[in-house]
Amino acid sequence: MAKKLPDTTSESSLSPLPDNFESVTKEVTVQTIAKGKKRKAESTVKATKRIKEEPALDDDIVAGAEITPRPNRRVTKKAIVKEEVSDDGIEVKKTSARKKKTEVADNDDKSKVMKTIRRRTKTVKNPEPIAQRTQDTKLRIGAHVSSAGGVHNAIPNLIYIGANAFALFLKNQKKWESKDLEPEAAQLFINGCEEHGISAADCCVPHGSYLVNLAHPDPDRKKQAYDSFLNDLSRCHRLGVRLYNFHPGNSNATTREEGIKLIAENINQAHQDPTSGKVIALLETMASLGNTIGGTFADIAEIIELVEDKSRVGVCLDTCHIFAAGYDLRSPEAYATTMEKFDNEIGLEYLKAFHINDSKAPLSSYRDLHARIGTGYLGLRAFHNLMNDKRFHGLPMVLETPINVIGEDGKTSEDKGIWAREIKVLENLVGMDVESDEFRELEAKLQEEGTAERDRIAGQVERRNAKNAKKGTKKGKKKAESEDEDEDDLEE
Ligand SMILES: [Zn+2]
């Protein structure tokens, strides 16, 4: 399934990919053993589908279930599950995990369960990469890959797309509760990095939980946010990861000044906890203003100013976010001005990582809507400026561009080939002449691809601005911000 719509990707114009690039549909037979009550075959299918749609939940669903033995079940059921090959590594694993789970279900012996995990993990067949990692480059470009089923699974996922850098969630980013990092998964993550010559310290930038707001003044809420934040830093430390990116927070429940103080206070406290090792906390630049903290370089600078150990704080610059927040990157002059501002207000020495996204929304629209590279309002030239800035070669650059495509059957699926192509496009921009036919053709093609989305969002922004101008109240602004949250586009 999941044949691509002709207008969603740009396979032909971009870097050539191996012959096995096309998504292949595979049939996976899932057997579950059940006793007593009958379970419908669709329920297995549904469960698999849910995993596919909400990868963040996988860790809890699968790994959590793995160490919680269930009553013995004997009725054998079959279900046919069709999945795209791009997800096979994970999906096959999920379904086989379920099977094994029930097989060992009547055994309480944890060591036996751990052996099963080991056996299962070893038998996972990683899909053939659809693009090879570029070796002769100083650039470290990658994407935010799935860690469904455990952090170690991020490694095959980044290899699959030919990435030299990556982000991942270390635990469910939408839930407060999380189970401890499995020592087994941690070891496999470390081994995987070693095997592929990936330095977790330099190339990996995990993304923090969306729930954590370190600017919350309420003591209980503050503790909850702090505990989750520290827990993530500790996970990084255990995995050999040096950089950790998170959203600074919002001052919905307090003043901006107090919020900034609280964020710095939490960072200082976490730095003093030995479980956080030497991990560097990166403040992500944000797209919105209002109560969001981090929408201006000044906000970020104020937080850093209050952090005691300055060697353990930094910034992750999201190109989409800063553009939406009013910092232009499109022309060489605008790019230079923005970087100069960053340097003057924050200091380029704090810039440790990038999120590389185009923007579906125009400059200063304060909307967080990621677009595929070259298809948004930033356009290919903005990325040409960045990729040719040697000061940043070697820093991890992570794509968070949308990869959902709608198949002929109307169903949405992920096409990770989009990231594989974008990585190559970005790498190829180094040294490319913007006046060359190669550049101009690619630029025009990508812009054409994004026309409909740019127009759609521009219309929304215009209507919102007109409405706000009419009202001239804060209320209008607040409404517009809450509308942003309803967007289904990737907002990170
Ligand atoms: Zn983010």
Ligand SMILES: [Zn+2]
């Ligand atoms: Zn981001």
